[in-house]
Amino acid sequence: MKLRSVELAVPQADGAAAFLESLWGLFPAGTRGKTRFFRGTGAHPYILAIQSAAAPAVHAIEFSGSSGEIEEMHQRVRRAKVPVKTFTELDAPGGGEGFMVQGPEAQAYRFVAETAPVPALPAERDRPIQITHAVMNAIDVAASDRFAVEVLGFKVSDRTRAMTFVRCNQKHHALAYAHSDVSSLNHIAFEMNDCDGVMRGITRMRDAGFDVVWGPGRHGPGNNVFGYFIAPFGGVIEYTAEIQEVSDDYRVGAPEDWKWPPGRTDQWGLSQKDMARISGPERTFRFPSALRQ
Numbered sequence: 431m432k433l434r435s436v437e438l439a440v441p442q443a444d445g446a447a448a449f450l451e452s453l454w455g456l457f458p459a460g461t462r463g464k465t466r467f468f469r470g471t472g473a474h475p476y477i478l479a480i481q482s483a484a485a486p487a488v489h490a491i492e493f494s495g496s497s498g499e500i501e502e503m504h505q506r507v508r509r510a511k512v513p514v515k516t517f518t519e520l521d522a523p524g525g526g527e528g529f530m531v532q533g534p535e536a537q538a539y540r541f542v543a544e545t546a547p548v549p550a551l552p553a554e555r556d557r558p559i560q561i562t563h564a565v566m567n568a569i570d571v572a573a574s575d576r577f578a579v580e581v582l583g584f585k586v587s588d589r590t591r592a593m594t595f596v597r598c599n600q601k602h603h604a605l606a607y608a609h610s611d612v613s614s615l616n617h618i619a620f621e622m623n624d625c626d627g628v629m630r631g632i633t634r635m636r637d638a639g640f641d642v643v644w645g646p647g648r649h650g651p652g653n654n655v656f657g658y659f660i661a662p663f664g665g666v667i668e669y670t671a672e673i674q675e676v677s678d679d680y681r682v683g684a685p686e687d688w689k690w691p692p693g694r695t696d697q698w699g700l701s702q703k704d705m706a707r708i709s710g711p712e713r714t715f716r717f718p719s720a721l722r723q
């Protein structure tokens with residue numbers, strides 16, 4: 431099972447698409463109706479979908495797996511007596527059958543069988559390969575944490591004062607839930623090949639007038655290198671690399687395991703998170719309450 435994509439509704443879809451292709455480093459991967467798809471250099475048919483809409487929203491956090499993995503997840507969710515909305519063929523590149531399920535704060539999770547992965551593109555050191563995690567703001571992090579573990583079968587990797595990190599494969603986290611007073615998409619992380627790729631991406635963005643709002647740095651939980659930006663379409667996006675791979679016996683970290691010296695929020699201590707600029711965009715994309723396909 432892998433985190434595959436995030437689907438957003440954005441008010442200025444043309445501008446968002448131009449930014450994603452010309453500066454952020456994604457490739458166009460087709461359109462379906464009002465939805466445009468973008469891919470990285472990895473083997474997923476798309477990793478981001480944006481739909482033109484009057485107001486920003488996050489329509490889906492999408493996972494893909496083999497038909498067997500998706501069927502197993504379907505059975506697991508049904509056993510938990512959580513409502514699901516099934517579909518036989520997703521209207522998106524690659525199609526595939528699957529289902530949607532909603533978390534305790536209306537988080538829309540989609541699970542899709544990816545039976546025909548597209549060939550990977552030649553690696554480019556400053557373009558994203560895939561997405562590697564999505565972080566959500568949650569009012570009741572414990573409830574979302576429980577849902578991820580008990581309903582979806584994900585594993586908790588670490589809990590800090592700020593958030594809970596959960597994984598669905600060996601990568602330290604695919605999702606994280608940040609303590610907040612709203613339910614929203616906090617940010618999406620795009621995986622570069624290595625630290626060099628993150629630094630090149632940061633410079634390309636800076637040269638185009640997009641200052642990094644947190645980074646470069648190396649996180650504690652997950653040990654990944656990062657640089658965060660506010661996208662022109664309103665959300666927070668991250669270049670990241672070198673996420674830690676963990677084994678099944680990884681000891682779940684607690685808040686006391688992740689304390690920083692005063693003035694530090696990451697391992698390097700080169701930068702501070704620019705809260706004045708980032709906290710609004712972390713709240714821009716909310717989940718519509720109704721289940722969507």
Ligand SMILES: [Fe+2]
Nearest residue numbers: 563565619668
């Ligand atoms: Fe992140």
